[in-house]
Amino acid sequence: MKILVLNCGSSSIKYALYNMDDKSVMTSGGAERVGLDGAFVKVKMPDGTKKKVMHDIPEHTEGVKFIFSLLTDPEIGVIKSLDEIGAVGHRMVHGGEKFNKSVVLNDEVIEVFKSVSDLAPLHNPANLKGVMAVSELMPGLPQVGVFDTAFHQTMPAHSYLYAVPYDLYEKYGVRRYGFHGTSHRYVSQRVCDFLGVKYEDKKIITCHIGNGGSVAAVQNGKCVDTSMGLTPLEGLMMGTRSGDIDGGAVTFLEKKLGLGPDEMSNLLNKKSGVLGITGISSDMREIDDAVAAGNERAKLALDMYNYRIKKYVGAYAAAMGGCDIIVFTAGVGENQYQMREAVCKDMEYMGVKLDAEKNKGIRGEEAIISTPDSKVTVCVIPTDEELMIATDTMNLLKK
Template structure:
C-alpha cells in the first residue's frame, strides 16, 4: 500500500512516500516544499536512488504545493509511482489533539471540527495541519486520510503530572494543562531503544530525550508516557534554540511590565528570542554555538552549558519519579549527531548506574547504537527517530 505522509507547516510541506506491507516498509521518495505564499516558492523532491529534482516558482497555497508534490511523484523522469491511483491513503502529522485524541484516527467531519476547535491553543500548527487535510480533499478526493497527533502518546500521563497548580476553574473552562509534544518520536525511539537494549517495553523504565532546535524529555514507564518536559505548549521544559524553557513566570511579567510589552510581544520574546539564541546573542543553531564554544566565546559557553544541564536535570527528575531507570535514549537532530552533548549529559551520572562508553560514542551519528559500558546497570542508547514511519504505520493499520 503506497502511503503519502504529510507534515504541513504554516509555509512549508514536508513529505514522504512509503510503500507499506504487513511487516515491512520501503521509502520511495521524500521532499520539502518551502516559501508557500511568498513571491518565489521552492520544491525539493528526492526519489530514492536517483538525483534530486528542484522546482522554483510561486506557490500561493498548500493546495498548489501538494499538487506540485503529486505531479513530481508521477513524473516520467523523477516520479516513483505510475499514477495517483497508487496512493491508497494519506497520513498527516497534527501537532495538537487536546484531550480528544488518545490515538491516531481516520479523518471525518468530526475530526476536522475538533482539530479546528484547538486553534486557540495551537495557533501556529493546527491551522496549517488542517490545511493539509483540506488540500488533499481537493486534489485526491475520496482517498482515506489519517491524522496522527503529537500529543496522543502523552494522554496516558496521570493528572498528578499533567495538572498545573492554578485555579482548577481554568482547567474546567479552558483545558489549561500539560499536553506534551514530540509524542510520535518518543513512542518510536522508546520501542526501538528497548529492543536494542534487550528490554521488555511493557516492563521497563525508559527516559527518551528528543533533542533538537526544539526539545523534550519523556518518562516512559512500561511503554506509556508518564511525564514529559513540554507543557501546555512546546515552550516549557528544556532550554531550546529560541525558546526559554522552564522559567519563573514572575520574571516574564516583570520584564513585560518594565518594557511595556503586549501579550503577543511577550509570547514572541519567550518563543523566538530566547533559548540559546537569547543567551548567546549569536544563533539558535547548536552547530554555530559549538564553533563559538571552541573559540572561547563566553556567552556561547554559557548557552551550551545551560542547554546540556537542563537535559541532565530532567533525566534525574524522571528517574526519581519512576523509582529508577533502565534505559536513556537520545534522538532528534542534536541528540542523534552531537557526541559532545551525549557525553556531557551522561558524565557524572555513575551514582545512578549510568556508565558511559566514550569510545562507542565517538562518531555515532544518525545510527542506532548502545553507548553504555557492558557493566552499566542503566543502558544508554542513541536511536535515529522516524516519525514518518510511525505515521505511515498507523495510517496503514487504520485504513487496512
C-alpha cells in the same frame, strides 16, 4: 500499500511516500516558502540524489497539487498514477484531550480538531490545510491524523495539571499536554526492539533533542511525564525558546519592556534559548564553532542547554523510581556526542556509565553508547516520525 505522509506547517509542506510492503521510502522532500516569494520544492530520491524545483506556491492546496505532480513526473516521479496511493497520513500537532491515539479523519473528527486550534494557533490551521487540500484534489482518499500530543495522554493528573485554580483547567483546558509524542513513542518502542527487551517492563527516558527539544518518562509502555507543557515553550532550553521560566519573570519583563502578550510570546519563543544567550545563532553547529573560538557566551549557552537536559533525566528517574534505558534522538541527540557526554557525566550514582570513546564515533545511527557493566543502557536511536505516521495509517485502514 503505498502511503503518503504529509506534515504541513505555516509556510512549509514536508512529505514522504512509503511502500509499506517493505517500509521503504520511495521519495521524500518538502515545499518551502509557501505563500512567499521564491517558493521551491526539494526532492530526495531513493538513491540519495536531491533536486530543487522552483515553483510558485501561493497556498497549501497548490503546494500539495504540485507535490502530487512531482510524484508522477516522468523524470523524477516514483509512481505512474496517483491511484497507487492508498492513503495519506498527516502529522497533526495539537489534539488537546480529545485524541489519545491516531484516528481516521472524517467531518466529525475535523470539527473536534478545529475546536482545540486555539491551543496551537500557528500549527493546527496549517495541518488542516493539508487535509483539505488532499480532500479537494483526491476526494474519497482515506486520510489519518497522527497527533503530537496523543502519546502523552496517559500522563496522570498529578503530572499534567498546573497548580492554578482548577476551574481554569475545566473551562480552558489549561494543563500540560506535551509534544514530540510521535517521536517519543517511536524511539521508546524501537529501542526495546533494538535491545531485544520487553517494552511493557521497562522504565525509559527519551530525550528528543533538536532545535526544539523535550524529554519524556515512559514506564511500562506508557508516558507518565514529559517536559513540554500547554505549548512547546515549556521545559528544556531550545534553539530560540526559553524553556522553563518563572511566571513572575514574564510579568516583570512585560512591565519593564512595555510588552503585550503577543510581543512577550515572540520574545520567549523566537528570541530566547541558545540564540538569546549567545546572540549568535540557534544552530548548535555554529555554537560549537564559537566555543572552539573561545566565545564565553557560547560556552555558557551550551552549559545551560546540557544542564537542563540532565536535570530532567534525573527528575524522571526519581519519578519512576529508577531507569533502565536512556535514549537520545533527533538532530542534536543523534549527532552531537558532546551533549550526550555532558548529560551522562557524573551520573554513575544512578547506574549510568558512558563509553566515552564509542559515544564520540556515533552519528545518526542506532547504537549502545554505555559500557557493558552500566546498569542503565544508554542508546542513540534515530527517530522516524514519518514511518510511525505511515504505520499508524496502514494499521487503522486494515481494521
